[in-house]
Amino acid sequence: MHITFVKKILADGEACRKCREVEERLRRAGYWPKIDAVVIADERDPHSAGLQLAQKHKVAVAPFFVVRDAAGVRIYTIFLQLVREVLEAPAAATPA
DSSP states (O other), rough: OEEEEEEEETTOOEEEEEEHHHHHHHHHHOGGGGEEEEEEEEOOOOOOHHHHHHHHHHHSSSEEEEEEETTEEEEEEHHHHHIIIISHHHHHHHHO
C-alpha cells in the first residue's frame, strides 16, 4: 500500500489551515509513518504536482489522500474515513 498526502499552499504562500490540522492529527495519532509521500498543491503554480493530482482525480478540496494498493487507487477527502478504512483497517481485522 502507498499513501500520498496532498496538501495545499494558498496563493499568499501560507499552508491551508485544514491541511495543517490534518497533518497535526496524523502526527499526534501516530499515523504519520504510514504516509509514504507528501505532495504540494500550490495555488501559485498551476503545474504543481498536487494540483495535477487533483485535476487527474477530479478533486476540488484539500487536503486529500491517494491510496494505491492491490485493489487499485482510492481517493479520500475525509480524514476520518481514511483513518477508519485504511489506517486502522489492519488492526480492526485482527481478532481480539
